[in-house]
Amino acid sequence: MMCAEACCYCIQTECCGAGDDSRCCAMTVLSALALAALVAAYAVVFPVHVSVDKALLGRLALADSINSTAGTTALAYDVALAVAVRNRNFAIGVWRTRPLDAELRFCGQTFARAQLAGVAPPRRIPALAKAVYHVAASDDKGAPVALGGDQVAEFMRESVAGEFELELVVVGEVKYEGHPHRRSVGATCPLQLSLSTAMALAAFTRVCWI
Numbered sequence: 541m542m543c544a545e546a547c548c549y550c551i552q553t554e555c556c557g558a559g560d561d562s563r564c565c566a567m568t569v570l571s572a573l574a575l576a577a578l579v580a581a582y583a584v585v586f587p588v589h590v591s592v593d594k595a596l597l598g599r600l601a602l603a604d605s606i607n608s609t610a611g612t613t614a615l616a617y618d619v620a621l622a623v624a625v626r627n628r629n630f631a632i633g634v635w636r637t638r639p640l641d642a643e644l645r646f647c648g649q650t651f652a653r654a655q656l657a658g659v660a661p662p663r664r665i666p667a668l669a670k671a672v673y674h675v676a677a678s679d680d681k682g683a684p685v686a687l688g689g690d691q692v693a694e695f696m697r698e699s700v701a702g703e704f705e706l707e708l709v710v711v712g713e714v715k716y717e718g719h720p721h722r723r724s725v726g727a728t729c730p731l732q733l734s735l736s737t738a739m740a741l742a743a744f745t746r747v748c749w750i
Contacts, residue, residue, distance in 0.1 A: 631667055647705075
């Protein structure tokens with residue numbers, strides 16, 4: 541046999557008789573690498589990544605609770621966020637199979653809920669692409685959430701410091717192309733927000749836990 545056994549033993553004999561063993565071996569190696577990359581692209585799935593790209597904190601203040609006789613304090617708020625969901629896979633798309641819901645929390649207390657996206661089209665996020673969803677919440681769109689004594693004390697401390705620590709929790713479900721099972725999405729994004737002005741968005745730390 542004229543060609544190198546390491547490359548050409550298992551391919552067609554026409555390749556060995558072509559008189560160009562080096563080209564034969566190079567084509568074999570490249571084909572094997574391309575096949576391995578394709579298999580890896582579908583076999584290894586990177587979860588979607590959730591992040592907050594923009595934040596606008598128009599108001600966050602304490603207010604008397606009109607729904608309570610116990611003298612509790614409510615949280616008055618006005619916040620808008622741009623939430624990005626990134627598909628980090630370079631060969632497969634991602635489909636949203638359930639609504640993408642969000643909660644805003646202060647000191648462990650959920651004070652606002654919103655739906656980032658429903659199940660209506662467009663539901664697919666192409667490979668290496670991102671979808672940006674906008675959420676706005678204010679206390680005039682729902683019942684104010686009452687805060688306990690410890691939460692009020694924490695709010696006062698953060699108000700003096702000029703920076704509020706909130707959490708954005710995003711939940712949903714997706715399906716990756718080429719994979720039969722659906723996977724849940726759960727991300728927690730801690731936000732350190734200062735009040736926005738008319739000319740500037742809120743300063744915040746862009747960190748999310750998946």
